[in-house]
Amino acid sequence: MxxxxxxxxxxxxxxxxxxxxxxxxxxxxxxxxxxxxxxxxxxxxxxxxxxxxxxxxxxxxxxxxxxxxxxxxxxxxxxxxxxxxxxxxxxxxxxxxxxxxxxxxxxxxxxxxxxxxxxxxxxxxxxxxxxxxxxxxxxxxxxxxxxxxxxxxxxxxxxxxxxxxxxxxxxxxxxxxxxxxxxxxxxxxxxxxxxxxxxxxxxxxxxxxxxxxxxxxxxxxxxxxxxxxxxxxxxxxFAPTDEEVARARKVIDVFDEPENAKRGAIKIDGRMYERQHIGMARRAVAWREAIDAKGY
Known part of the structure; x- marks a missing residue:
């Protein structure tokens, strides 16, 4: 959406x-x-x-x-x-x-x-x-x-x-x-x-x-x-790159996995991500969705 x-x-x-x-x-x-x-x-x-x-x-x-x-x-x-x-x-x-x-x-x-x-x-x-x-x-x-x-x-x-x-x-x-x-x-x-x-x-x-x-x-x-x-x-x-959006979606998906529900930090592709990074990731995805909806 x-x-x-x-x-x-x-x-x-x-x-x-x-x-x-x-x-x-x-x-x-x-x-x-x-x-x-x-x-x-x-x-x-x-x-x-x-x-x-x-x-x-x-x-x-x-x-x-x-x-x-x-x-x-x-x-x-x-x-x-x-x-x-x-x-x-x-x-x-x-x-x-x-x-x-x-x-x-x-x-x-x-x-x-x-x-x-x-x-x-x-x-x-x-x-x-x-x-x-x-x-x-x-x-x-x-x-x-x-x-x-x-x-x-x-x-x-x-x-x-x-x-x-x-x-x-x-x-x-x-x-x-x-x-x-x-x-x-x-x-x-x-x-x-x-x-x-x-x-x-x-x-x-x-x-x-x-x-x-x-x-x-x-x-x-x-x-x-x-x-x-x-x-x-x-x-x-001011548009997130494809790489940034892909990484953001991966961070969201990994934190959404049931086994990670109570974890405060997770290692993903060699980097540590804390729960505060979920908000940043969701913002990048929302930014891309808004740009796609606009068409330019």
Whole structure:
């Protein structure tokens, strides 16, 4: 039986001011789309972007791709209009930029409740400032406190983090690894999805693949991307290999044998596996089943 796991291997930013891009997104094999009203849209195009994005969400045609609208921050000239329009459009989630404290999320969650936003409209939070990192435990923990349990996903904004900290974006991202892993630990502690930041060089597909694999090894659910050519590296990097799935199924089968019901650890093909590995194995199998059900 296929898993109902929600895949977010590839989450593609699409500029809301580009109608052609919004239409093309319906044919792309990205798991989710962030229809952007913020960074990817010039100030003089904000109004048309809002109109086009919300019309696109209402019209549908995106299949099972998750649709997220990234709005402008509430304190900007466009923030309030963005929020009202996004709620009316009813996307899967609204992505809030520059969430630096739990108070930001509380304010937005209260606004969604006041505007009678459906419970299906969730909140995603951009983690992209030094204050975001310093407050990451409290931001993630707000999942349990916000009305409607709306917070479901954290999204790293590594470009903004680099800008504000002066950290260099280099292969391997060593300067950022402490912040990245702190955010990931906070997300996992609260049962949140967490997505890695973007890879900027759209011409370097191999470099993108390398960073996607690093993201997967670090423990991320997926990668935010900025170009269709980055979809395949993200999708394949976050998919368990045939060898991993075969090993996972074997671990599950061996532990399920009646004679192993009370054993805490078992040697399989020369390696020791403890009962905690069953959960990891089931996750790998569920991931593969979800990918097979999706078809890409």
């Amino acid at each position: 296929a898993s109902d796991l929600r895949l977010r291997r590839s989450v593609l930013y699409m500029p809301g001011s580009n109608q052609r891009a919004l239409d093309k997104a319906k044919t792309l094999h990205a798991d989710a789309l962030i229809l952007d009203l913020e960074d990817a849209v010039a100030p003089d195009a904000k109004d048309i972007a809002r109109e086009q994005v919300c019309a696109a969400v209402k019209a549908g045609g995106y299949g099972d791709r998750e649709l997220i609208i990234r709005v402008n921050a509430p304190q900007t000239p466009w923030g309030e209009a963005d929020l009202h329009a996004a709620i009316e459009a009813k996307p899967d989630a609204i992505l809030m930029p520059k969430v630096s404290s739990p108070a930001v999320l509380e304010s937005i969650a209260n606004r969604l409740e006041a505007l009678d936003a459906p419970e299906s409209v969730k909140i995603w939070a951009m983690i992209e400032t030094p204050a975001s990192i310093l407050n990451i435990r409290e931001i993630a923990a707000s999942r349990r406190l916000l009305p409607g349990a709306r917070l479901t996903c954290l999204v790293l904004g590594t470009n903004d983090l680099a800008k504000d900290t002066w950290a260099q974006i280099v292969p391997g991202r060593v300067p950022m690894l402490p912040w990245i892993m702190l955010a990931l630990a906070a997300a996992r502690a609260e049962g949140l999805t967490i997505l890695d930041g973007v890879f900027n060089d759209i011409a370097d597909v191999d470099g993108c693949r390398t960073e996607c694999r690093q993201s997967r090894d670090l423990g991320f659910d997926g990668k935010t991307i900025i170009h269709p050519d980055q979809i395949e590296p993200a999708n394949t990097s």
